[in-house]
């Protein structure tokens with residue numbers, strides 16, 4: 001059984017369905033990339049897994065950690081798991097760090113809450129954690145405040161907090177988007193090394209598909225709150241079958257060319273992502289898809305082929321598809 005197993009996960013806000021029947025799995029020691037345009041439902045999926053959905057949002061379905069369903073668990077049980085067994089790293093560390101408290105105090109906090117460490121022992125542990133995330137002089141940094149650190153240093157502090165209780169799952173939501181390229185590389189290498197060292201599972205949300213193909217073993221594509229395709233990096237990045245994944249990859253490749261050529265307008269998939277609740281009936285990508293057929297007014301079933309899953313009535317495949325409906 002996979003370490004993290006998500007089955008038919010939905011997130012609703014009143015009558016609006018924002019995440020719709022998501023299935024995904026992450027094994028221990030595995031890195032899974034979650035991709036899709038802005039508004040696809042990636043962050044809400046991660047927040048629902050971590051049990052961190054805000055006021056007014058409701059999760060249903062199953063989120064199992066090592067066989068224990070967290071959606072069905074009590075809030076008290078979810079609190080125990082959050083931070084200690086499932087940790088989350090956000091895009092903007094400044095919003096997650098308290099500007100008025102020293103770094104050592106904040107990094108040690110999870111240990112005080114979950115493992116009952118004294119303030120003194122937690123601060124000592126914070127020094128070791130900062131060393132693990134490559135601070136050369138951690139004794140000095142534990143005494144500092146967040147505003148005294150650079151963006152990359154703050155993100156490494158967040159990662160130190162996330163790994164403090166040796167979590168089994170790390171959910172990283174665009175952890176490097178706000179950082180410049182060299183710092184990005186360092187933070188990604190760090191996450192990669194931590195997965196190697198601890199054997200934890202990593203779910204990495206990223207817009208940069210080059211990053212996903214470099215860091216991840218498997219990829220899940222989301223659109224309109226649904227998983228539209230999933231599989232190994234070779235299946236999804238090198239040979240996508242879903243028209244949406246294919247368009248996303250073409251845009252990403254064109255984008256990296258445009259970024260190096262001044263005066264070129266930035267490419268994007270034709271049309272825009274509708275607001276939640278305004279996706280077309282049936283396949284959510286229908287209005288933007290140049291392969292749509294009559295059947296696309298109905299939601300496509302999720303099909304499986306080897307280790308690939310695919311939800312599309314008219315996928316991009318060279319040979320005759322031999323797909324079976326997912327169990």
Ligand SMILES: Nc1ncnc2c1ncn2[C@@H]1O[C@H](COP(=O)(O)OP(=O)(O)OP(=O)(O)O)[C@@H](O)[C@H]1O
Nearest residue numbers: 013018037038039040041042043044045054275276
């Ligand atoms: N608290 C909320 N209440 C109502 N709607 C929400 C809430 N949070 C997010 N949404 C909506 O749910 C949809 C999915 O949001 P989500 O933040 O998961 O997208 P995302 O894929 O993470 O996008 P991005 O790449 O921009 O971070 C969006 O349409 C968003 O506007």
Ligand code: SF4
Nearest residue numbers: 283286289296312313
């Ligand atoms: S189901 Fe139809 S509209 Fe949706 S991606 Fe496939 S071909 Fe396009």
Ligand SMILES: [Mg+2]
Nearest residue numbers: 042043044173
């Ligand atoms: Mg997001």
